[in-house]
Amino acid sequence: xxxxxxxxxxxxxxxxxxxxxxxxxxxxxxxxxxxxxxxxxxxxxxxxxxxxxxxxxxxxxxxxxxxxxxxxxxxxxxxxxxxxxxxxxxxxxxxxxxxxxxxxxxxxxxxxxxx
Amino acid sequence: xxxxxxxxxxxxxxxxxxxxxxxxxxxxxxxxxxxxxxxxxxxxxxxxxxxxxxxxxxxxxxxxxxxxxxxxxxxxxxxxxxxxxxxxxxxxxxxxxxxxxxxxxxxxxxxxxx
Numbered sequence: 001x002x003x004x005x006x007x008x009x010x011x012x013x014x015x016x017x018x019x020x021x022x023x024x025x026x027x028x029x030x031x032x033x034x035x036x037x038x039x040x041x042x043x044x045x046x047x048x049x050x051x052x053x054x055x056x057x058x059x060x061x062x063x064x065x066x067x068x069x070x071x072x073x074x075x076x077x078x079x080x081x082x083x084x085x086x087x088x089x090x091x092x093x094x095x096x097x098x099x100x101x102x103x104x105x106x107x108x109x110x111x112x113x114x115x
Numbered sequence: 116x117x118x119x120x121x122x123x124x125x126x127x128x129x130x131x132x133x134x135x136x137x138x139x140x141x142x143x144x145x146x147x148x149x150x151x152x153x154x155x156x157x158x159x160x161x162x163x164x165x166x167x168x169x170x171x172x173x174x175x176x177x178x179x180x181x182x183x184x185x186x187x188x189x190x191x192x193x194x195x196x197x198x199x200x201x202x203x204x205x206x207x208x209x210x211x212x213x214x215x216x217x218x219x220x221x222x223x224x225x226x227x228x229x
Contacts, residue, residue: 097215
């Protein structure tokens with residue numbers, strides 16, 4: 001398995017509170033991604049990073065921000081959590097952005113519940 | 116824009132039955148195609164991928180998929196399923212001009228009865 005850890009693995013929080021999820025990798029891969037998984041929607045890309053301090057938006061970025069100050073860490077922040085952000089969040093990594101040569105490896109996921 | 120449809124949301128099979136899960140994509144150009152599997156309580160793992168060449172792709176655990184360009188399809192097959200194949204299966208597409216963006220289908224939940 002690729003060396004990807006996510007913390008916390010489970011979190012329950014209340015509407016309006018800030019939440020930060022952490023993804024940590026030991027593979028030294030350049031690209032890192034945050035997805036959310038919801039029933040019937042598969043995985044949807046929130047944000048991704050193509051290097052330290054280099055990030056871009058994905059399909060469902062509203063309400064989320066990210067930061068990457070080190071190659072190994074990619075943080076996802078919900079500034080003010082809402083119930084619609086209750087989901088399972090997956091981090092993924094890839095060596096490069098050219099997916100026909102490099103697959104994305106996924107972390108174990110974080111289950112977030114916003115009450 | 117690229118999109119993926121998986122029409123079978125839930126499939127129930129008995130052990131030894133044959134499996135075919137449908138995947139259709141929408142993209143106006145060359146694509147890379149993937150099937151991922153998520154076993155209960157686990158993270159996504161790559162089953163197989165198609166980039167170019169032979170449209171029949173073989174993956175791990177006896178799975179295969181066939182890319183039919185004229186039908187925009189990439190169906191997943193296995194001749195004889197096992198109880199351990201119980202999982203959720205996701206098809207994903209990456210258009211060559213979409214950079215590193217992967218778009219996933221909604222998933223198919225497979226239950227194999229022993």
